[in-house]
Amino acid sequence: MAAGAVVHTFTGSLADVDRGVYDELSLRVARHPSETDAYMLTRVLAYCLEHTDGIAFSEGLSSTDEPAIIVRDATGLLRAWVEIGAPDAERLHHGSKQAERTVVYTHRDPAKVLALWAGKRIHRAEYLALYSFDPGFIDAAVAVLERRNDITVSVTEGQLYLDLNGVTLSSAVHEHRVG
Incomplete structure (x- = not known):
């Protein structure tokens, strides 16, 4: 954990009806001093939306060669590379060469994020x-x-329902294709 990191805990449950994933959550998330609350919360939601066996938070901002979230199978093979925010095209190119699946969850304007990648070389951008x-x-x-x-x-029918500290919020989970 980076010096000055603030640890947040998230305790509760996950019910992703769309994928048939149900689990109890007990997460300790270190927020790096340069990381915004919006970025960290997006990282937590991405973890929930991608939740599967072998999922883990990486070293985060202090590790430049790993995404925010990784999914490995039982043999250690990298199955998913999950980025947060607006990573550059070169990072996505590298990630999609490393893992079977590469996705990005953003708390930013998706049109602006997509514009950052327009015309850039990204391995298997269509996926x-x-x-x-x-x-x-x-x-x-x-x-x-x-x-x-x-x-x-x-999560049900593409709609995310979040109860956070007694406040209920909802949002559609919008998918934007790059390629």
Whole structure:
């Protein structure tokens, strides 16, 4: 953990009806001093939306050769490379060469993120997906964020329902294709 990192805990449950994934959550998330609350919360939501066996937060901002979230199978093979925010095209190119699946979750304007990648070389760009949330959703969730958080994440028919510290919010999970 980086010096000055603030640790947030998230305890609760995940019910992703769309994928048939149900689990109890107990996450300790270190927020690097240069990381915004919006970025960290997007990272937590991406973890929930990608939740599967072998998922883990990487070393984060202190590790430049790994994404924010990785998924490995039982043999250690990298299955998914999950980025947050607006990573550069070179990073996505590298990630999509390393893993079977590469995705990005953003708390930013998806049109601006896609514009950053336009015309750039990204390996298997046609398989890369960018996911975003309704405008204002992340900001509303950040407003109720605490160091210790009770969280319930439910997903059904592409709609994300988030109960964070007693406040219920919802957003569609928008998928944007790169290639």
